[in-house]
Amino acid sequence: MKNLESSLAEVALKALDSFSIEIPSWGFANTGTRFGKFMQAAAACTIEEKFADAAEVNRLTGATPTLALHVLWDLPNGLKDVPEVKRLEQRFGVRSGSINPNLFQDQEYKFGSLCNPSRAIREKALGHLLASIEIAKALDSRDISLWMADGSNYPGTQSMRKRIGWLEEALRTAHSHLARNHRLLVEYKPFEPAFYHTDIADWGMASHLASQAGPQARVLVDTGHHYNAQNIEQIVAWLLHTGMLGGFHLNDRRYADDDLTLGSIDPYQIFRIFHEIHSAQSEGLPHAVAYMIDQSHNLKGKIEAMIQTVITAQELYLKAALVDRKKLAELQQDCELVAAEELYRSAFWSDVRPLTRAWREARSLPADPLEALRSSGYVERVAKERANRGQVAGSYA
Ligand code: RM4
Ligand code: MN
Ligand code: MN
16 A cells, blocks of 8 residues: 555545445356356355355455345255354355345245235245244344335236235334344335336335335345436435435346446446445444345356456445545535536546555455456366256256
């Protein structure tokens, strides 16, 4: 750090030290599109392999201490699988992160889970959500992260209002089972797999449901879950203002929920989102914001893509940390439009790579994690080990 201007270096150290990103177990598994899967020899099939890959990402980046788990894919036997997960946590030095219930794969969920017209199916879905909360308790995970595929495909075929009521009721019950340190994160998405209406289509609906559920519920913003041209940083500003921001599923998109590499299409948007958070933090943001990656690459090497994403997130987070917020507030107050915009933009355009590199060196991490992955031979080694064992069927897992 000594060669860098000391105030900049200080901002960088502080910003990067405080920025951890959770990686998803499903990001290491074979995934595909609705047209097919391209298998990768190095893809992880077992929970042990997923922990091993997560540990490799954390070893090289120093920024990913937790692994998000999807209950059905990672703990198919529910609570019974917890001791094994705990052993893996110890062995690989990575903790379990958010617990993601799966309310979209079982045949019964064809017409919905928590919003299904059938009481029995709603109860089954609630049972799974409550079981997921118990898993979070047993693993000492803070966040239970709920995404549902519920919705309908044809106008007039479902009562949207009845479904709101069922959902409110289910989330209230779920909330009453949370431990004191838990948070229930409610994710929204306006399309896919339902294409006429989804039961939690946007941040307003998610925020309403979270407030109805209770004080420990928050909204989860997946950056891929918006219509084109949506001003996501404004949504983030609102959620910060109302105290309802729980965290992010980070990824990029061009058309739909593409789950492309963060910043590969619109890095400025992620910068603008991070700016809102830094700005709220500088005014004493009262609660935690979880940063989680939600990407599962079909074409790129999975570990490589994960590391590339972590690096990109750190760079954009740091760029946003460099905005001179005091000066910006003055320019905003005086309506100095061009000067304000130039100040904002110049932070985005500054090359922070020397700073991230210096941070890594100061923390005894590889200066170039992607290069370190290549020279470690990890991917080739696990590809060989994993090549000939049977593939696990099913999406993501
Ligand atoms: C959804 C959503 C969820 C993720 C699933 C696999 O589109 O983003 O967060 O758990 O995909
Ligand atoms: Mn998501
Ligand atoms: Mn998604």
